Amino acid sequence: MNLSKNNKRASGGILAEYHHLAFDYLHKKLENSRDNPCSYHPIRNSFWKTIPSGNYTPDEGITFMNDYLDCLETQIAKIISKNSIAYWIHLLRRIACILVIGIEVKPL
Incomplete structure (x- = not known):
């Protein structure tokens, strides 16, 4: 192709x-x-191996998901801290992330 x-x-x-x-x-x-x-993925595996299988209440599920989110954010912070702020700003501008909801928006 x-x-x-x-x-x-x-x-x-x-x-x-x-x-x-x-x-x-x-x-x-x-x-x-x-x-x-x-x-x-090893990060996913290491986190969910600590949670015993079973049925949980919605509140317990929310707690597990928030704990998993904290785990992921910690790992992401380790990765992104290896590059400078200038690098991430450059990357953001190259990707041109914009929110478009029903209107035409031209990238910067």
């Missing part, structure tokens, strides 16, 4: 964003792996 920078088309003629192909590749790789797709 030949994709130019300004004309990214996936098979079937659907216009694809830059990340669609990467996520498609990731999902296909996970589907084709012999590993259980729910247990492939």
